[in-house]
Amino acid sequence: MEVKTNTDRFDQAISTLCERVQPLLQNVPMGVKRTAFEVRLRVGMPIALTCAGKSWFLDELSQLHNVPLQNFLVTSDDVARSVVTMCEYSVHTHQHEFVGGYISLRGGHRAGVCGTAVTDGRTISAVRDFTSINLRVARDIDGAADKLVEELFEHQLCGVLIAGPPSSGKTTILRDLARQLSGGRAGSYYRVAVVDERCEIGAVYEGIPQNRLGAACDVLSGYPKGPGILTAVRTLSPQVILCDEIGAREEVDSILDALNCGVRVIATAHAATLSELGRRGQIQRLLQSGAFEKLVLLGGGEEPGRVEQIMGAGEFFGKGSGNDDYRSLLFDDRDFPGIGPVPPSVGP
Amino acid sequence: MSALEKAVALLGHLQDRMRHLQPSMGSLIHGACGAEAFAQLSFLRECDGRMGRGQPFPVAWRESLEAFQDLEGEPREILLELGEVLGASELEAALSALDFARRRMELQLNGAREHRDKYQKLYRTMGVLSGFAIVLILL
Numbered sequence: 001m002e003v004k005t006n007t008d009r010f011d012q013a014i015s016t017l018c019e020r021v022q023p024l025l026q027n028v029p030m031g032v033k034r035t036a037f038e039v040r041l042r043v044g045m046p047i048a049l050t051c052a053g054k055s056w057f058l059d060e061l062s063q064l065h066n067v068p069l070q071n072f073l074v075t076s077d078d079v080a081r082s083v084v085t086m087c088e089y090s091v092h093t094h095q096h097e098f099v100g101g102y103i104s105l106r107g108g109h110r111a112g113v114c115g116t117a118v119t120d121g122r123t124i125s126a127v128r129d130f131t132s133i134n135l136r137v138a139r140d141i142d143g144a145a146d147k148l149v150e151e152l153f154e155h156q157l158c159g160v161l162i163a164g165p166p167s168s169g170k171t172t173i174l175r176d177l178a179r180q181l182s183g184g185r186a187g188s189y190y191r192v193a194v195v196d197e198r199c200e201i202g203a204v205y206e207g208i209p210q211n212r213l214g215a216a217c218d219v220l221s222g223y224p225k226g227p228g229i230l231t232a233v234r235t236l237s238p239q240v241i242l243c244d245e246i247g248a249r250e251e252v253d254s255i256l257d258a259l260n261c262g263v264r265v266i267a268t269a270h271a272a273t274l275s276e277l278g279r280r281g282q283i284q285r286l287l288q289s290g291a292f293e294k295l296v297l298l299g300g301g302e303e304p305g306r307v308e309q310i311m312g313a314g315e316f317f318g319k320g321s322g323n324d325d326y327r328s329l330l331f332d333d334r335d336f337p338g339i340g341p342v343p344p345s346v347g348p
Numbered sequence: 349m350s351a352l353e354k355a356v357a358l359l360g361h362l363q364d365r366m367r368h369l370q371p372s373m374g375s376l377i378h379g380a381c382g383a384e385a386f387a388q389l390s391f392l393r394e395c396d397g398r399m400g401r402g403q404p405f406p407v408a409w410r411e412s413l414e415a416f417q418d419l420e421g422e423p424r425e426i427l428l429e430l431g432e433v434l435g436a437s438e439l440e441a442a443l444s445a446l447d448f449a450r451r452r453m454e455l456q457l458n459g460a461r462e463h464r465d466k467y468q469k470l471y472r473t474m475g476v477l478s479g480f481a482i483v484l485i486l487l
Contacts, residue, residue, distance in 0.1 A: 089405035
């Protein structure tokens, strides 16, 4: 299937679901296909769609309601069959993903799966009896990061932490940043390494990236973020490393190691407000170490990708509006090769 | 019987590949149909082609086997049952199903070999006796 528009992407995503629910979703209005970014199947409940931050429920005639009706309910067989079809009849190749709670699909889509955990002592070894699927339709929005590129990367690279609540467009912006920075749109073809633990940014499927990420971009697909960052620093000599949803101690340690090698890091974190961000211990540790020069806060789910606030990391700690103190704390005002003002003649 | 021997070898091959590489069903079947050792099992090529045209694995496997004439009866049933488990279960379950299918197929093969040996002797003895009878008649 050739994918060009959001409608095509929606059709491609729902083609991974079982035969009983597919026709209902195929017949939803075009406007819904363009804007829906989640399809949810829950056993015993109607199919739900998320558009512009609101949930809608589908009836047997593919009409949307803001309250759940009972005339078409998802069965456990629908969910079980959809899991098998989403895995393209190769469940064994995805079983490690189940443990992490998601499956990466062809086309860059992702399905969160929910069931009963099979535990082996303290760790989850498998998941059985699936009860819900949250199919997230990949939206590859060219230009989603225009504002950030214009305001933060016009003259040089800097470390940026992008924070926002779930479904605020963090991954979409990160993907577009990777594309713009490595594709020459920020004035130079920066060497970008993407540590794509959940295969959402590059969406590599059977060795083929499903999303465009620019000419100078390397993707470490499926690597846990901590080891992935260290591998990137050791083997790819990137100028900037991008990774999604940081927060664990090991990831923070790896980011600090990367910074000591002169590599800038652009990362995202879950937090709806700056105070929420400040309450996350590892994030606070990262900010205090001087890892990020800029903080970006995204708005809520009604308008994914909306930049609500850009601030110097120094401001976050009440060190004034300038970023210079904070920067010198980290880099002692050193210049790193390849990171700095870009000659105006370079670039597309 | 040759097809039966190849089928036993195929199940061992699929088991090994799945254990070590955990490939998708598409690449598992594609790899097997490219192997010279399984050239006689033409249903593999058929299944690979059907999957390449977008048919789901269980349907492609079942329809290819049903059209394959060299295996019938219990051996065919074993492979048909396998198609309902492979790809729809986790690794350990898939490996167990392959192992179980291989053991059942080996029993079929041993039975076929015993049958062949038994009747081979019978036909040989009958041939010799018939020869003597013809000689006696001619004399």
